[in-house]
Amino acid sequence: MNRKPLQAKKRALRVLRSIKTVAAAGLFCTAFSGCSTLTQPIDGVPANRLPPQFFAEPKNDLVPVDISLLSLEPPRDYQLAGGDILGVYIEGVLPFNPPNAPPEPPPVNFPDAQSTLPPSIGYPIAVQDDGTLALPLIEPLKVEGLTLEQVREAIRDAYIDSEILRPEKARPIVTIIKERTYDVIVVREDGGNLSTQNIAADFIRGTSDRSASGAMVKLPAYQNDVLHALVETGGLPGLNAKNEVKVLRASLADQRKRAQFMQQFYAQQQAARLDPCACPPELPEDPSILRIPLRVKPGVVPNISAKDIELKDGDIVYIESRETEVFYTGGLLPGGEHSLPRDYDLDILGAMAIAGQGVGSAARTGGGSTFGVGSVGGVPPGRVYILRKTPCDGQVAIEVDLAKAINDPRQRPLIQAGDTIILQYKCEEELLNFGLGSFFTYGITELFRN
Known part of the structure; x- marks a missing residue:
């Protein structure tokens, strides 16, 4: 009687039982100790069911x-006010000239290097805070809101009305030395x-x-x-x-x-x-x-x-600085604090990319690389939660299914300041990853050993 087929059949049954044992142990351990859906549950509201008041305002369309x-x-003509410094020259009065004496020429004033004013002539006289201009022999003139031409006419009229100058001699020169x-x-x-x-x-x-x-x-x-x-x-x-x-x-x-x-x-x-x-x-x-x-x-x-x-x-x-406009990452995402863009929107997929986790790739930490799965490829995490603060020190957890978010833009909420993003495996994903890891670690070893 040929016993070789019978021995091969028994060996195959032993290998199958070993694989079943390992798989069952893996499922048991994962379900009761490794599945973050069970050990760290988050009560989230699906993004498509959340009321509009919990979503961030878009800013992509701002201009x-x-x-x-x-x-x-600026007005067409400069209007005077308190603080202006004028250059004023009135022949015979400012400066005073004795009778039959030749008049003195007016002084020339050059502006500062930063000024855009042209050179001016005349003696410096400041416009007072009350908007008046004090000149010799006459009452202070109200010049606030007047242009240089209007001030020139007002000075001429004042000296003629006071009979200090004759009309043919009243030729005042008014320029601006320094602006207020x-x-x-x-x-x-x-x-x-x-x-x-x-x-x-x-x-x-x-x-x-x-x-x-x-x-x-x-x-x-x-x-x-x-x-x-x-x-x-x-x-x-x-x-x-x-x-x-x-x-x-x-x-x-x-x-x-x-x-x-x-x-x-x-x-x-x-x-x-x-x-x-x-x-x-x-x-x-x-x-x-x-x-x-x-x-x-x-x-x-x-x-x-x-x-x-x-x-x-x-x-x-x-x-004002916007240093508080940040969001936080955790779970299977690398923990960190990240600043929000100022002038454009950032959705959940973009926030994950900023944190260093590409959508559809195995997580850097956690069950994705357990028991060698990371080296042969595993199921990527498929669920992310956005913990968002609400008034009165409250919080709402927005649940995002990444498979749906990739295909439907309406399933991708915008991130706002203060959000915390937590990436997790679904329970079935973690079970599958654990099973794959157990198989490649123990199942193949047991197969070759038998």
């Missing part, structure tokens, strides 16, 4: 504001040009010092606007600054309004803390601070008036 709206339109300027404070937190891709993380970790920079700039009349203040200190806000400009007025009325606003807000917060069922209020918009957006929706023209962008002495132009 830059016409920067000419941030600049004052406004001292404006500019505080910028954009830190100039970007040198790294992860600016926000550098801020928080302390590896990059991008402290706010401040400057006091002197802006000439009709250039005392937001655009000139930005140009004098480095240009429009950089990529690590918010797409807006804040203007804080230096007037006492605005300062009192800001102080009253903060007192009311903190009083509301204190009252909310005393009530365990109350929701702490969020900081509303300060009515005393002007916010000028730099990007708006197509077709929208921001309501910016000349009064809004005009700056006075002591006003503050503030460029």
